[in-house]
Amino acid sequence: MPAPLRFRLLDRFLVVAMLAVCACSRGNAARQLLDASPDASPDPLPSWNEGRTKSASVDFVARVTTPGGRDFSPVERRIATFDNDGTLWPEVPIVQVAFVQGKLKAAVAKDPTLAQRQPFKAALAGDLGYLVEAGEPALVELLGVTSANMTDEQFGREARNFFAEARHPKFGVPYTDLAYRPMVELLEYLRAHGFETFISSGGGMDFMRLVSKLMYGIPPENVIGSRLKKEFRVDGERPVLWRTPDIAAINDKETKPVNIDAHIGKRPLMAAGNVRSGGDIAMLEYSQPPGRTSLQLLVNHDDAEREFAYGEKNQASLTAAREHGWHVVSIKRDWRTVFALPKR
């Protein structure tokens, strides 16, 4: 980023921050409540600018955790589900697509004819249009070469290598350095108030589980995602799970509530997703039955300087947010810090 741009951005943040400090009083009751607790720091969400989204989150947590309050929710009902790509880490490129492309390049080095055949050609070129058109059979072919026909343990080794070696094309750091700092703070804040936090994402379940604890403090058993069919086999003396290329579950749109139910058996009290494909609308709706206090956040990528700026073709997510009263998180305005990147 050129230096003048960075300064202009900083100016704008300072102005917004000062306005927010003057205008915002809604979060006070909640903050006083937190201040009464000896462990609470004065601001549990320092990477969030003051404003409506932050105060709505703090108010929500105060309301559902204040004993005797009208909106009090016992600990066992404090379930929060977060999408991953574009909600907890960047999706330009989709990290797992970068992994698959790397695996494909290695396969092409062994068999150069692969690069001339579909769907491999499209995948190497990042031609998502072709892949969406070609649908599940193409995906199965791709997964067969890159992520299946091996044991879970082998897949784990290969994905760990990717996370150790690959660098993000824009930021030049490992993908595991790119958790959104404000969302990590929010996850920690929720857990400190008795919430159990889950990921529910279209990403591959096994891929995410390798880094979810390290990046977000979310253990593997709290990660719901897309997955392949596996077979139990005994390989010599060793009982293993074999990854077939067939798809067992795609976790997206209307299947997110269904898979959340299958995994947790409880309706989330809070859900967060992002604007791009409409993939989180059903999950956010599911978390908001009438007559119950709940919280829905929808991240909008509007910060080309610090992250990326992109929208959604049919505007379905933002339309749903307006209709249902969900909180739209503007990365530009709401996040003081986007990443906690090491100084270089």
Next chain:
Amino acid sequence: MPAPLRFRLLDRFLVVAMLAVCACSRGNAARQLLDASPDASPDPLPSWNEGRTKSASVDFVARVTTPGGRDFSPVERRIATFDNDGTLWPEVPIVQVAFVQGKLKAAVAKDPTLAQRQPFKAALAGDLGYLVEAGEPALVELLGVTSANMTDEQFGREARNFFAEARHPKFGVPYTDLAYRPMVELLEYLRAHGFETFISSGGGMDFMRLVSKLMYGIPPENVIGSRLKKEFRVDGERPVLWRTPDIAAINDKETKPVNIDAHIGKRPLMAAGNVRSGGDIAMLEYSQPPGRTSLQLLVNHDDAEREFAYGEKNQASLTAAREHGWHVVSIKRDWRTVFALPKR
């Protein structure tokens, strides 16, 4: 149970218990370790008779939780998976079959022709042979009438009514009073030592989740079972999950390890199942990769007086136990108390 039988049984237990106290020294190291902890009671498993199974369990927990020991396992790897029917509560009759029969009788009261048609006729008569032969299409028909074509919330109400009203034909108490006391102690003992406890059963996931916390201290999100396909719908203002009669997953035999992986993403360090159908063999194998200390328990129903006595046609479970060194739990010899029934 006639009184003389009860006394003979008591005599036999006292003899076995005294022999066990004299002969057993294997568990001492583990018990000393526990005694060092101020919270530990002298015997964390009072419903278990002293003997090889009890001392193997205590030894296992001591070995994997002793810091610095060769077999030490960090908390995040302490995963224990338990079958339910016949492992945590009785399976004569299978509780969910009793529920389905009750629902069928109510349906027949409205439409008497149902009782003349298969598979309803067989289900009402408890003719498992016919149902196994007829397979999944018959099951789908049964579930359609008894457990599907309604919202999750309606199903929950109906199953809760069953648990409140139904009584076990032999014991005359609600099914929720019939957790095996020694297994509940074992679950508590494992959790007190950092284990996360899960159910992995062929039973219906939603059915078990209604009582798993109350009966075993296992929350809904830690219950893996068989389940129907569901659809996300918005019913007026209310987002709901609709139960279709199609089957999404049968959790049995080789699919148990696969579903444990999908749900937890970790290999269990301890697993427990029972003798009847061979349904737990794969789960126990999966928990026992070579070169790692683990524990496998297989409950054998050999106590016609206090519970039930039955075996397995092809003896596959007991054969596997011998081959792999799993611990066979004899209800007759190993359990001092079977149920914690209220005095009547």
